[in-house]
Amino acid sequence: MMTKAMKKELLKINDLSIAYNTPRGKLHAVRNVNLTVHENEVVALIGESGCGKTTLCLSIVQLDEDNAQLLNGEINYYKDGEVKILTQMSERDIKIIRWQEIALMFQASQSVFNPVIKIKEHFIDTVKAHDNGYSRKAIIDKSKNLLSKMQLDADRVLNSYAHELSGGMKQRALIALSFILDPKIVIFDEPTTALDVLTQRKIIDLLRLIKEEYNFSIIIITHDLAIAAELADKVATMYAGQIVENGKTEDIFYSPSHPYSYGLINAVPKLISDKCEGDLSSIPGSPPDLIDIENKCQFSPRCNFATEECFRDEPTIIKVGESHFVACYNYKNVPPIRRDN
Numbered sequence: 001m002m003t004k005a006m007k008k009e010l011l012k013i014n015d016l017s018i019a020y021n022t023p024r025g026k027l028h029a030v031r032n033v034n035l036t037v038h039e040n041e042v043v044a045l046i047g048e049s050g051c052g053k054t055t056l057c058l059s060i061v062q063l064d065e066d067n068a069q070l071l072n073g074e075i076n077y078y079k080d081g082e083v084k085i086l087t088q089m090s091e092r093d094i095k096i097i098r099w100q101e102i103a104l105m106f107q108a109s110q111s112v113f114n115p116v117i118k119i120k121e122h123f124i125d126t127v128k129a130h131d132n133g134y135s136r137k138a139i140i141d142k143s144k145n146l147l148s149k150m151q152l153d154a155d156r157v158l159n160s161y162a163h164e165l166s167g168g169m170k171q172r173a174l175i176a177l178s179f180i181l182d183p184k185i186v187i188f189d190e191p192t193t194a195l196d197v198l199t200q201r202k203i204i205d206l207l208r209l210i211k212e213e214y215n216f217s218i219i220i221i222t223h224d225l226a227i228a229a230e231l232a233d234k235v236a237t238m239y240a241g242q243i244v245e246n247g248k249t250e251d252i253f254y255s256p257s258h259p260y261s262y263g264l265i266n267a268v269p270k271l272i273s274d275k276c277e278g279d280l281s282s283i284p285g286s287p288p289d290l291i292d293i294e295n296k297c298q299f300s301p302r303c304n305f306a307t308e309e310c311f312r313d314e315p316t317i318i319k320v321g322e323s324h325f326v327a328c329y330n331y332k333n334v335p336p337i338r339r340d341n
């Protein structure tokens with residue numbers, strides 16, 4: 001059996017910085033990010049809106065907006081002993097990687113379904129676009145299998161138009177679609193946001209089931225820390241374009257070392273007990289303007305642990321434990337999360 005320590009690296013983001021060109025100047029949406037995703041690992045990206053999570057994920061498959069600019073760094077994808085530098089690939093080559101190696105399901109993904117063609121044709125088109133030589137029958141069989149795994153009536157869904165399905169059914173059909181080419185990584189950006197609580201619960205349970213059966217990695221962006229706590233092996237907290245903390249899920253949720261992670265988790269007091277509800281809005285203040293970035297810890301104006309040096313210099317990320325990294329001068333002062341509250 002392969003232990004966690006032996007897991008191979010699949011994706012490696014090295015010192016990545018991305019800015020948006022705006023009329024006010026460069027908006028630094030992703031700043032010096034390092035992140036590794038291993039085979040079969042679930043990585044959750046957490047942090048308030050506007051911290052750079054979506055920009056980071058879009059850059060993995062070069063789907064950034066036109067005004068986005070890669071300032072620095074690279075993203076490596078490892079396959080069969082070879083490394084592919086995603087950030088240097090031509091549009092033609094990256095198109096082969098998308099869906100086939102790295103599938104994406106973004107916030108607005110439900111609109112991916114063209115309203116005038118049946119769901120069945122979306123599965124067929126996606127496979128055919130990658131020229132795999134599958135017959136129509138083979139694609140339908142595989143689609144049925146995946147849709148059934150998502151606990152949908154496969155025949156009905158395949159023969160429906162998107163508007164004939166509920167939001168939860170569409171979302172499950174999309175998840176099935178994202179697996180159709182056996183990708184090695186699936187990126188989910190807020191996969192359950194627009195859904196009611198019961199449907200959210202169901203989708204998370206199904207994701208966990210499908211995850212147990214297939215061998216792939218997940219990067220999940222979520223505002224819902226309960227989802228991160230439940231699904232992820234590793235959590236990266238983003239703030240003002242940076243990963244300010246990164247570690248095993250247990251470390252982040254029970255012994256966070258960054259005051260921002262601590263604040264996010266404390267904003268959801270029942271996170272690790274049976275009531276997993278809450279949002280990320282309860283840390284006073286708001287993230288900084290990413291155009292005029294000062295040389296200081298970006299979280300310092302909102303931080304209860306800040307000292308003089310936090311306002312003088314931006315801390316770099318350092319190792320504070322096995323697989324645990326943090327960018328904070330005062331990480332030692334951040335208390336563990338109490339489990340009994």
Ligand SMILES: Nc1ncnc2c1ncn2[C@@H]1O[C@H](COP(=O)(O)OP(=O)(O)OP(=O)(O)O)[C@@H](O)[C@H]1O
Nearest residue numbers: 020022027029048049050051052053054055056065
């Ligand atoms: N096309 C764009 N042009 C200019 N600025 C942008 C563009 N897209 C995003 N931004 C800005 O980049 C920053 C990072 O945004 P991003 O969407 O990556 O954050 P996020 O953490 O994913 O937030 P959310 O959860 O709301 O999607 C924000 O300040 C956002 O306003």
